[in-house]
Amino acid sequence: MYSKYLSQVLCLLLLLLAWYAQALDKAPSIFYPLPTQAQGKVFVAQNLFLGDEGGIWIHDVHGKVVFFDGQNILPRRGSVLAQDSGHIAYFDNAFWSYVENEVYRTYPAQHRELVFSLTAGSVIKNIGASNGFIWLTDDAHFYTYNIQTKRIDTYPLSDMYQFNQVSQLTINDAKFLLSKWVLATNAGVYLSDGESFSHVLSSKKHFIEKLYFSSKNRELIVGTLNGALIIDIKNPNSQHPKRIGYSHVLSLAETDNEYWVGTEDGLFVYSFLTNNVVKLESNDQDSNGLPGNQIYSLVNDLQGGIWIATDKGIRYFSLFGFRFERNQQPQLIHNQIKKIIPRLDKKGYWVLTNQGLYQFDSNWNKIKLLFNLPINDFVQLSNTSLWLATHEGLVVYNLETEAEESSHLPFNLRTAGILHLTLDNNGLLWGANENQLWSYDVGANTLTNYGIDWFVDAFLPAKVTLLKATQRGLFIGTDHGVYTLNQGKIVFRRPTSGYGRSVNILEGSNGDIWFASSYGLFNLSHDRNEFNSIPLAEDNISPKCLAESQEGIWLTSSNGISLYNRQGDIKKHYAAPHGLIHNEFQSGVCTSSIIDNKAWLLSGSRFGLLRVSPSKLVTATPPNTSIIFSQISIDHTPVMIGRSRFNPLELKYGSSISFLFGSLPESRTQSLEFRIEGDGQWQPLEGSQLTLDHLLPGDYRILVRDHTQYPQNSTMNSLSFVVAKPWYLSSWAILFYSIIVLGCVAVASLWRSHWVAKANRELKSQVALKTEQLRHQSKIVLTNNHQLRKQLQIRHVFVEQMLDSISPTLDQLIYRTQLNQLGRLERLAQKVKRELTLLRNVRSDKASTQQIYDLSIILNSSIDSWRDEFDKAEITLVVNNELQQSYIESESFNFDLIFNTLLSDAVNRLYRNQSLQIHCYERERRLFVVIIDSGDQMMNSSVDGSTSGFEQEELHQLMRSSGGEIHIFSSSERNLTELSWPSVDLLTEESEAIELEDAAEKVTIDPLEKEWLKKVELLIQQYYSDPEFSTSSAAKLLFVSERSLQRRFKAVTGKTFKEYLNEVRLEKACQRLLAGEKISQVAFDSGFNDPSYFSQRFKHHFGLSPTQFIDDNE
Structure with missing residues (x-):
């Protein structure tokens, strides 16, 4: 019996050891902190809730609730809840909390609202949410609230005490599964059955902290003080449930292939595909590690990631990061990786660190340190030898004998320090230190040194950063660009200088050469000798290393890993927070290989060595953002x-x-x-x-x-x-506005119509008045025109009669001259003088001097001008002129206007076959002209009391201005008009002699002055078109002073030289305008520089502008 029990105990111990070994499998992982950690802010959350549309709600240990959207913590101060609470539930983007027996719901940034209350005296102890229900518990009951139906169900806890012996039953968690409730208590798990509960035997009497139900696997995960139990809901009373972890479970979550269990002793992941349990660990001191051991909350963001709340902050883990395998062996973590290449036997890798050179097998399990001394670079020439570049020289290491074989090398290679090595396809080994380049023929044992003079002087001092032998020759990477060596010539490729320090060079399978430099990525096409810039995944990132696989060209950078096709187009990019860390990759440390028929991409990282399958990485889709x-x-x-x-x-x-x-x-x-x-x-x-x-x-x-x-x-x-x-x-406001507008329009229309009607009436009356005035004025104008024509005719007749009267006198003068009758000749000459004087006095310039006129000649001229009009009207004109000497004196000549007015009035008043009598005689040294007719009465001949367009008062005024008097006697039988002037004698001989002398005093021009004036006029005709021609230039051409020219010209012509020059220019311009030339051209050709000044002078001289002058002549 004892041996039986002992064997059972041993079996149990073996099972526990196997389980512990399984649970303690560790996987290095990357955990991403919140951005606030860089600001020194650490959020310790007791619960995490996933927002309905993304983001994470953080319920911290102080009872505050904030929201994290990937960049910001909201609100920046305080909490979204009005009151801090240690127990809350989250459902449908609302938070549920309680105070005593009242349950509240709070939407973020809104006021809380009371939803329901329990019976008075109840004190709620805990609250939670599950599948559309809010559950609550107090000391004696379990309550559920259906959010949609708002129904409250109550379950007594008294029946549960029969399954345990605790003094006080505490409900820690509850889940609604299908149609039943599952409760996690301090005495096991209980399942509802109607209004009562039954105990789940597989949970025993353990303290249960958390529950999680997997609808996909139909399993209930129960968190105990000793790990999590997986209970099949089809067989809930199974005595051997699966167990995850071994510590107090604080949180549970599920992904597509795993259960995540957070405990007080770390984070465990159980794969239900392999049944393996892995504990996720990382460096607790690193910012991308998982600090703390207590995992308070786990939330699957449904986008390929898990949010983890620990006792030292919140972290994010990307499930996509499982594709990146990290080897964190001490030899790789604590030493910087400098170079990695696959072995020629395809059984592992050579890894160079700052400690020495390591040999790894394909599974990275067997590690061998070949050289524990600083090595700068190395190449493998064959399966049996490694060539190592050190500060003491070149070392040849035999892999079979594990001994150095460097004695056959030239002395310079064995003693001079070497930094870089590369091997070309012709068996030449190329090497360089900071500024020297050489080549060594391994078969011929010959060394060729290229010296240091090949650097471009503008970039000195300079140093070599890498060497790469390709089919197109040797490429030399430096700190300022790339050099090429081909057929013994080293050439600097100047376009590469803009990319900075050369970091890595790759020869593609198609012959293209790819270059990674500090400032960018570029390549050299195999069919063209041109460098092409390649875009990066983001601006301002730093390329690190290049590798090629069947999928394309891979680039590691400070921002992650990018995949390019061979044409230089970016196809994929992988970065944080999907398993990679910013600035983790080492410069120039990467390779691709196929070992054991598996393709791998390897890269050196600050956290060890990163390995990934290119084919799996390309086919995987990163989580959407x-x-x-x-x-x-x-x-x-x-x-x-x-x-x-x-x-x-x-x-x-x-x-x-x-x-x-x-x-x-x-x-x-x-x-x-x-x-x-x-x-x-x-x-x-x-x-x-x-x-x-x-x-x-x-x-x-x-x-x-x-x-x-x-x-x-x-x-x-x-x-x-x-x-x-x-x-x-709003609609009613717009309707109100419309009514107001329509009313205003109607009022305005009425007012306008009234105003327009009034204005039309006033305008109509004004138009009628103006029409009548214009009609009357037109009659006056016609009459005045007729009078003016008659006046002009009278003057012509007067002149003709004067000439007729002079003509016989001249004939007699000629005759008497022939008869030598001198006395008679003198009298005839005096007569001619008088008649000429009378003719000269006939003018109407209204001068204030007294003039002598022959009244008889003026009257006869007027009668002769009107005789045709009287004949047409069949009115008899009877003239009785008894005047012999009919000279009168007057200041103005208006006799023709007086006689014209009276004769015109008579034509209008008299009827056919009536007669007009005109009697002229002299009485008591006054000359009388009496006009008698039997026509209409003169006072009634016109409505306005006028005579032939003149007011009778105006006629009296005309008589007074001529020095005469007028008397009008009018009755129904006869009209009589009497005109009289004082008679004057002829001029005396003395006055005549004075006037003749005055006439003889007319200015005469000396012949010499005429000749000089003619010369000046010719000069003006020659130079008037020159704008620079002026008084000074004319004086120079005449060889006189300007002042002398002005004074002499003024004395001869009475004008200044400038006035005369402007008159000539304007006359010439007038002729050109009449010829049809343009105004601007005429201005310039006439000596004017400014057309506007020309127009001003032209208008001043002619009274019209050039444009008006042209229009009038057209």
């Missing part, structure tokens, strides 16, 4: 955090709305762009915040996505909101 509306503010006041229930939002007209965006899991380098639905073009978003102002009323939908080179692969999110119409833009 979700765009989150992390905070929405209206008028700078937050109204929504984490995208709560209010959808769509409604804001007042005139309010501003701000959106704060986040993105997970990639957040640090996220570039966003947005557009409003209806706008065709996407706009880049600078930063992570967008503010919209001055929006018109209506429905809006804003779309935001991450900006990538491939928009079809980008993720997008949207949010709708409504800008409400203000009261003054």
Whole structure:
């Protein structure tokens, strides 16, 4: 019996040892901290909740709740809950909390609302959420609240005490599975059955902290003080459930292939594909490690990652990172990797570190240190030898004898320090130190030294950074660019100087040469001798190393790993937070190999050696990045955090709305762009915040996505909101405005019609008045025109009669001259003088001097001019002229106007066959002209009392100005008009002699002056078109002074030289304008520089502008 028990104990111990060994399998992992850690802020969360549309809600140990969107912690101060609470539940983007017996619901950035209350006296102890239910517990009951139906069910806890012996039953967690409730208590797990509960035997009487139900595997994960138990719900009372971990379970989560168990002693992952348990560990001191052992909360973000809350902060783990295998052996972690190449026998790798050269097998299990001394570079020439570059010279190591064989080498190679080595296809070994280059023919044992003079002087001092032998020759990488050596000539490729220090060179399978430098990536095509710049995954990142596989060209950089096709197009990019760390790769340390029929890509990292399968990495799809509306503010006041229930939002007209965006899991380098639905073009978003102002009323939908080179692969999110119409833009307000506008239009129309009607009446009366005035004025104008024509005719007749009277006198003068009758000749000459004097006095310039006129001749001239008019009217004109000497004296000549007016009036008043009598006689030294007719009475001949267009008062005024008097006697039988003037004698001989002497005093010009004036006029005719021609230039041409010329010209012509020159220029311009030339050309040809000044002078001289002058002549 004793031996039986002993064997059972031994079996149990073996099982425990095997289980512990299984549980203690460790996998190095990368955990990403929150960005706030770099700011010195550490969030210790007791619970993590996944936001409905992304983001993580953090419930910290102080009871505060904040939201993390990948970049920001919101709110920046305080909590989204009005009151801090140690126990909360999260469901449908709302937080449920309790105070005594009251249950509250709080949407982020909103006020909390009371949902329901338990019976008075109840004190809630715990709260949680599961499958649309809110569960609560107090000391005696378990309560459930259906959120949709708002039904509350109560379950008594008294029946559960019969299955245990605890004094106080505590419910730590609860899950609603299918149609039953499962409770985790301090005395095991219980399953509801109606209103009672039954005990799950497989849970025994353990303290149960957490529950998790896998709907995919139909398994219940139960967290105990000694690990997690996996219970099959089809057989819940099984006595041998699977166990994960061995410590107090604090949190549970599930991914596609694993269960994650957080305990007080670390994080365990159970694969239900292999049934293996792995403990995830990392360096606790590193920023990408997993600090602390207590895992308070685990949340699957459903995007290929797990959020982990520990007692020392929050971390993110990417499931995609399992594809990157990390070898963290001490030899690789604590020493910097300098070079790695596959062995020629395809059985492992050569790894060079700063400690020495290691040999690894294909599984990285067997490690052998070949040289424990500093080595700069190495090459493997064959399966039996390694050539090592050291500071003391070149060392040849035999792999079979494990001994050095360097004695046959030239002395310079054995003693001079060497930094870089490479081997070409012709068996030449190339080497270099910082500034010297040489080649060594291994077969012929000959050394060729290329010296140091091949560096470009402009870049001195310089040093070699790497050597690469290719089919196109040797490429020499330096700190300022790339040199090539081909056919014994070293040439500097100047286009490479802009890329900085050469880091790595790769010869592709198609013959292209790829170059990784400090400032960028470029290649040299196999068919062209041109360097082509290759775009990087992001700007301002640093290339590290190049490798080639069947999938393409791989580039490690400070931002991750990129895959290019052989044409230089980027196809894939892998970076943090998907298993890689920024700035982890070593420069020039990478290779690709095929060992045991498996292709691998290896790269040196700050955390050891990273290995990945290129084919698996290419076919895997990195997790998508979700765009989150992390905070929405209206008028700078937050109204929504984490995208709560209010959808769509409604804001007042005139309010501003701000959106704060986040993105997970990639957040640090996220570039966003947005557009409003209806706008065709996407706009880049600078930063992570967008503010919209001055929006018109209506429905809006804003779309935001991450900006990538491939928009079809980008993720997008949207949010709708409504800008409400203000009261003054509502329908009834618009109707009210319309009524007001129509009323104003109607009032304005009525007022305008009234005003227009009044204006029309006034205008009509004015038009009628003006029409009547114009009609009357037209009659006057016609009459005046007729009078003026008669006046002109009278003067012509007067002149003719004077000439007729002079002509006989001249004939007699000639005759008497022939008869030598001198006395008679003198009298005839005196008579001619008088008649000429009378003729000279006939003018109407209204001068103030007294003139002598012959009244008889003036009257006869007037009668002769009107005789045809009287004949046409069949009116008899009877003239009785008794005047012999009819000379009168007057200041102005207006007798023709007086006689014209009276005769015109008579023609209008008299009828056919009536007669007009004119009697002329002299009485008492007055000359009388009496006009008698029997026509209409003169006072009634016109409505306005005028005589032939003149007022009778005006006729009296004309008589007074002529020095005479007028008397009008008018009756119905006869009209009599009497005109009289004082008679004067002829001029005396003395006055005549004085006048003749005055006439003889006319100015005469000396013949010499005439000759000089003619010369000046010719000079003006020659130079008038020259704008520079002036008084000074004319004086120079005449060889006189300017002052002398001015004085002499003024004395001869009475004008200044400049006035005469301007008159000549304007006369010439007038002739040219009449000839049809352009105004501007005429101005320049006439001696004027400025056409506007020419127009001004032309108008001043002629009274018309040049344009008006041309129009008038056309």
